[in-house]
Amino acid sequence: MKRLLLFCLLGTTLVGLLPAQKAPATSGNKSEAAVISAVTQVVAAFNDRGPVTLLFTKDADYVDAQGVWIKGIDEIEPARQHQFATDLKAAHATVKDVKVRLLKPDVAIAHVTCEVSGMLSANQETLPPHNELSTLVLVKQKGKWLVASVQEAHGTER
Secondary structure (H helix, E strand, O other), X not given: OOOHHHHHOOOOOHHHHOOOOOOOOOHHHHHHHHHHHHHHHXXXXXXXXXXXXXXXXXXXXXXXXXXXXXXXXXXXXXXXXHHHHOOOOXXXXXXXXXXXXXXXXXXXXXXXXXXXEOOEOOOOOEOOOEEEEEEEEEEXXXXXXXXXXXXXXXXXXX
């Protein structure tokens, strides 16, 4: 289950999956919405198999579900493209849940739970759907939320 984030962030309507908020638009709600928007852009980049170079910090860290640590956008992007040519070429993820926690006005954590389907095994057989969890750390730089770190894990229902 390589590149958890890459599958997990496939869903195209994260905002529609979140519970409706009736609270007034406070600074925190606006920041949370902006973080969700950043995550949605990463999802769109996965769906289009496009680059994430403008969505991640240059020094971003990416740790996949197997514990492979990829350092920096110059390593992350080629790793993504390799996965798109192999086990992720038919992958699809449905976002099941997103939780955002603002640690500071310019630092946030997003937990994204997805169901992943269409992933291929080493012998090109389709694997059964499974749940995955990605934890993203995002930082606000020059008014834009960027992914600074990703940690992937196999998720389970509780």
